Amino acid sequence: MLHQDVLMADIDVDQWRNAQSLLLRSAKAAxxxxxxxxxxxxxxxxxxxxxxxxxxxxxxxxxxxxxxxxxxxxxxxxxxxxxxxxxxxxxxxxxxxxxxxxxxxxxxxxxxxxxxxxxxxxxxxxxxxxxxxxxxxxxTTGASRDDVEAAAKALVPGGTTVVLGVHDGDSLWASLVLDLDEDHKVTSITTADPSLVDITGSREEVLDRLTGWQQSAGKTVSLSMVLDRAAADDYLSAPADQKGAVLTSLVGNGSATFRA
CATH class of the missing domain: 3.30.420 (Nucleotidyltransferase; domain 5)
Incomplete structure (x- = not known):
């Protein structure tokens, strides 16, 4: 799923660090x-x-x-x-x-x-x-590599871009922007770049800007999701087979925005 020549460029330090703190647990920190x-x-x-x-x-x-x-x-x-x-x-x-x-x-x-x-x-x-x-x-995603790969193939058309984010207060706290090729391999990983896109405002406003930013670069954004900080913890801790139901609940109670 992760291309052998994946490009990682233009990564914002704060966005990346916060994303890592959500998605990974380091033995070195223990x-x-x-x-x-x-x-x-x-x-x-x-x-x-x-x-x-x-x-x-x-x-x-x-x-x-x-x-x-x-x-x-x-x-x-x-x-x-x-x-x-x-x-x-x-x-x-x-x-x-x-x-x-x-x-x-x-x-x-x-x-x-x-x-x-x-x-x-x-x-x-x-x-x-x-x-x-x-x-x-x-x-710390509550899902295995195989679960993530299966979800990507089911939800994301090949050759498109996925925008993921976590919103805290009045700004974007963490983000990932992933480009997938026609074989559903991730060929590029980056984050929101605050020097190029405004990451302040409501969750919906920020997501609109992130999507427009990628579209202006010629990308087709097929899936985008931004969750409130607490909602991100709830979603990630849910087992893989319950994530769909949890996301539906989070969208319903106004703590997540999902577009596909």
């Missing part, structure tokens, strides 16, 4: 207790903020049991525990590099980088939750 060992011998035992942690060990015998024990003992100060074996981590990154295919969609490659963690389930251990669902950047 409070983590990190244990690194070399075939059982612990070489690092440290909280990412330098906080003191209970249960320090010199050896790792059962990484899964240890991760759970450390989390239970320190859950007031950590969001998760990760126990990693050096050779397993090296092997994982080598496998990721070896798996790259320059011709495949970028999202296929990214999805595989997470799936490959399952090969090293004893060498890259997290608690609570498996490594593939904890580490890196995780979707």
């Amino acid at each position: 409070r983590r207790l990190v244990v690194i060992h070399d075939q059982g011998t612990v070489v690092k035992f440290r909280h990412t903020a330098g906080a003191e942690c209970t249960g320090k060990v010199d050896r790792v015998e059962d990484p899964h049991a240890l991760a759970k024990e450390l989390y239970e003992a320190n859950k007031d100060t950590v969001d998760f525990v990760v126990v990693m074996e050096r050779d397993a981590v090296d092997s994982y990154f080598a496998a990721v590099q070896d798996s790259w295919d320059i011709h495949e969609d970028l999202d296929v490659f990214v999805q595989r980088t997470y799936a490959l963690m399952d090969r090293y389930a004893d060498g890259i251990v997290t608690h609570p939750g498996p490594a593939r669902e904890v580490l890196g950047l995780q979707w």
Whole structure:
């Protein structure tokens, strides 16, 4: 779905940062207790903020049991525990590099980088939750990649543009503008550019300007949606099979604008 040569240009820092805060959860932002060992011998035992942690060990015998024990003992100060074996981590990154295919969609490659963690389930251990669902950047959209791709194919004609936004107060808070080719691959990602389009005003006014801005560049906007800030949280947290009903409710109560 994400073209291997996707263009990312003219991105507004604030719009992009806010969109990321809605759509992604970063493990780097979490409070983590990190244990690194070399075939059982612990070489690092440290909280990412330098906080003191209970249960320090010199050896790792059962990484899964240890991760759970450390989390239970320190859950007031950590969001998760990760126990990693050096050779397993090296092997994982080598496998990721070896798996790259320059011709495949970028999202296929990214999805595989997470799936490959399952090969090293004893060498890259997290608690609570498996490594593939904890580490890196995780979707917070309430939908899988396959769900998003299916929705795009069902709702967005190929060769058109999608405008998405979140409105807060009297201005646009976050936005994404996506161009899709005839094969429904995203070929361009950008945000609203406040130097080119006025992002202040009501939700409907802002959406009119965003749509007109893209149309003036020769784009065909086939789907556009702007939600109020609180409504965005409700929509994103809804399961994939309930998003349609949730969006209908949000439009009905005046907290979202949807055009297709």
